[in-house]
Amino acid sequence: MKVKKGKASKIGPSKKPLKHNAPKIFKTKKQKGKKRSKKSSQAPVVKSVVPVEASGRVNEILSHIHQLKPVRPVAQAAAAPSQLLRPVPVPGGGTTAAEEAARRAAGLPAPSGPRGRRGRQVTQMATRSRRPPLAARRNGRKMKLAKRKLRREELLAAAETPEAKLESARFRYLNEQLYTRTGFEALKMFSRDRESFDAYHQGFRNQVAKWPVNPLDLIIKNVNKMPPSHLVVDLGCGDARLATSVRQRVLSYDLVATNERVTACDMAHLPLEDGAANVAVLCLALMGTNLVDFVMETNRILKMGGQLRIAEVASRFDSVDDFVKSLQAYGFHFISQDLSHKYFYMFSLKKVANVDRKRRKELPEITLKPCLYKRR
Ligand SMILES: C[S@@+](CC[C@H](N)C(=O)[O-])C[C@H]1O[C@@H](n2cnc3c(N)ncnc32)[C@H](O)[C@@H]1O
Numbered sequence: 001m002k003v004k005k006g007k008a009s010k011i012g013p014s015k016k017p018l019k020h021n022a023p024k025i026f027k028t029k030k031q032k033g034k035k036r037s038k039k040s041s042q043a044p045v046v047k048s049v050v051p052v053e054a055s056g057r058v059n060e061i062l063s064h065i066h067q068l069k070p071v072r073p074v075a076q077a078a079a080a081p082s083q084l085l086r087p088v089p090v091p092g093g094g095t096t097a098a099e100e101a102a103r104r105a106a107g108l109p110a111p112s113g114p115r116g117r118r119g120r121q122v123t124q125m126a127t128r129s130r131r132p133p134l135a136a137r138r139n140g141r142k143m144k145l146a147k148r149k150l151r152r153e154e155l156l157a158a159a160e161t162p163e164a165k166l167e168s169a170r171f172r173y174l175n176e177q178l179y180t181r182t183g184f185e186a187l188k189m190f191s192r193d194r195e196s197f198d199a200y201h202q203g204f205r206n207q208v209a210k211w212p213v214n215p216l217d218l219i220i221k222n223v224n225k226m227p228p229s230h231l232v233v234d235l236g237c238g239d240a241r242l243a244t245s246v247r248q249r250v251l252s253y254d255l256v257a258t259n260e261r262v263t264a265c266d267m268a269h270l271p272l273e274d275g276a277a278n279v280a281v282l283c284l285a286l287m288g289t290n291l292v293d294f295v296m297e298t299n300r301i302l303k304m305g306g307q308l309r310i311a312e313v314a315s316r317f318d319s320v321d322d323f324v325k326s327l328q329a330y331g332f333h334f335i336s337q338d339l340s341h342k343y344f345y346m347f348s349l350k351k352v353a354n355v356d357r358k359r360r361k362e363l364p365e366i367t368l369k370p371c372l373y374k375r376r
Pocket residue numbers: 178182183184186204216235236237238239253254255256265266267268282283284285287288
């Protein structure tokens with residue numbers, strides 16, 4: 001059947017022209033009236049191809065092609081609106097081994113769909129909004145939690161190996177020795193067995209790696225704000241990371257010199273002149289039973305007005321106020337404290353008086369509980 005000229009405009013609500021298999025191109029009334037621009041003088045874009053001669057029911061056919069709009073795939077188009085918001089797995093796929101394990105741990109149903117190039121589940125998001133649908137987000141969260149749980153279990157399993165157990169037991173033993181001996185005794189212990197010092201430090205690093213914040217990083221930030229001409233003294237420095245992270249000159253002291261920056265000594269007897277330093281740092285280093293000796297020595301080597309920064313494990317404090325008060329008795333003025341961190345507290349003080357060693361017996365004790373790590 002032939003379609004009469006002019007009828008095409010009545011077929012659908014679209015005002016765009018159609019191009020058919022047949023070379024005939026229909027124009028709308030509006031187009032006919034319009035003066036042709038350079039662009040519109042080109043052949044119209046093919047949006048839909050309908051064999052006009054193929055059927056006598058041309059009106060019906062053309063009304064099914066959605067007025068020249070792109071058509072959704074049949075499966076999606078047939079789905080209910082709520083289904084359109086869910087990811088549609090493409091048949092024949094799977095997941096990576098880790099995802100599969102996490103999925104099972106989260107109790108989620110098995111997916112079906114092909115793997116992408118990285119072996120991940122391939123899904124088509126038949127969604128109108130960019131945000132994944134609620135169910136997908138819930139599943140995502142469940143997967144994340146399950147993955148985290150698996151990772152924890154893996155770490156625990158690694159810690160269960162005989163070697164790891166032995167290492168951990170050794171660290172706990174050495175740590176306990178440091179908290180229950182004087183600095184001098186600790187110095188003797190580690191000078192006899194240097195290797196155990198390395199074992200202690202490896203264990204310490206493993207512990208602090210589990211903390212959300214390392215107090216040394218906060219001290220580094222703080223010291224970097226001070227004048228570059230300041231002389232900084234790091235007491236119980238470990239591997240002397242402070243010295244390599246700030247712009248000032250830093251003298252680093254510890255029981256064992258693990259590198260060329262560190263001077264081995266007991267911090268109760270520092271090889272420094274009176275009033276030599278502008279800043280003293282005690283980061284998790286108040287470990288021996290003779291804390292008073294460490295604090296008095298720190299007072300001695302600091303200039304008047306010199307700064308003291310202390311970070312200590314939170315669980316060691318019975319009373320923060322008592323700790324601060326006792327430091328005040330040793331010539332330090334309290335500036336500020338930060339008790340906001342889960343695992344450690346921080347204190348800023350300033351030297352305001354020299355302490356006479358002969359008056360030692362009149363001064364209060366400084367006590368902190370030993371920090372003993374539990375067996376896991
Ligand atoms: C827990 S580590 C902290 C290391 C470093 N400040 C940090 O935050 O990474 C404590 C350090 O203090 C040292 N230390 C403990 N008592 C000491 C003493 N009497 N004299 C010198 N260093 C001491 C230990 O050897 C250890 O390296």
